[in-house]
Amino acid sequence: MTDPTTPDPNESPLAPDPTAGTSANGPEDDGSSANNAPHRRRRYLIAASAMVILLAAATSILFLVQRDSPLEAAREACGAGRDDWAMLGDDGRSLTLRSVGEERTGLKLEQLHCYWTELHVPDAVVAEVKVTRALDGRQSGEWEDMKASWIYHPDDGLQMIITLSD
Secondary structure: OOOOOOOOOOOOOOOOOOOOOEEOOEEOOOOOHHHHHHHHHHHHHHHHHHHHHHHHHHHHHHHHHHOOOHHHHHHHHHOOOOOOOEEEEHHHOEEEEEEOOOOOOOEOHHHHHHHHHHOOOOHHHHHHHHOOOHHHOOEEEEEOOEEEEEEEEOOOEEEEEEEEOO
16 A cells, blocks of 8 residues: 555656646636747737738728829829810819810810820720811710710810710
8 A cells, every 4th residue: 555645756746737727718827928929929910910901991091082083194194284275174074175276275286195195095086086177066985984075176176075984
């Protein structure tokens, strides 16, 4: 028979007690870094993910708020000369271009080409604009998400209205 006060030679006094630091709900947080490392890493990943999502949302909102319409961007890129030569309307959804004529001032052909390039006006529509005569009346064309109508008279030049489609 063994004496209950005599230590068991198979037990090491330095070995941790396998039941120490546990409860019915799982391991208790004893403050050791080994136990907290996975929790800290998880919290860091959650916080970092939340920051990335917030930054992406803020950037998207800023981009949408500050984004110019293509018509406004074209006016900035090509210039207006005078305000009545390239007039924005309808909160940036329409642009009226007026070219030079025999009896009035306006945008030169090079400036019109700048607008047409910036707005991706198809070559076919540009060709139709260039061959329009005063007798032809108002003409129109469409492309991508825009449409245009124009009239031409040698005295007054070209008047073209470009609008964004809905």
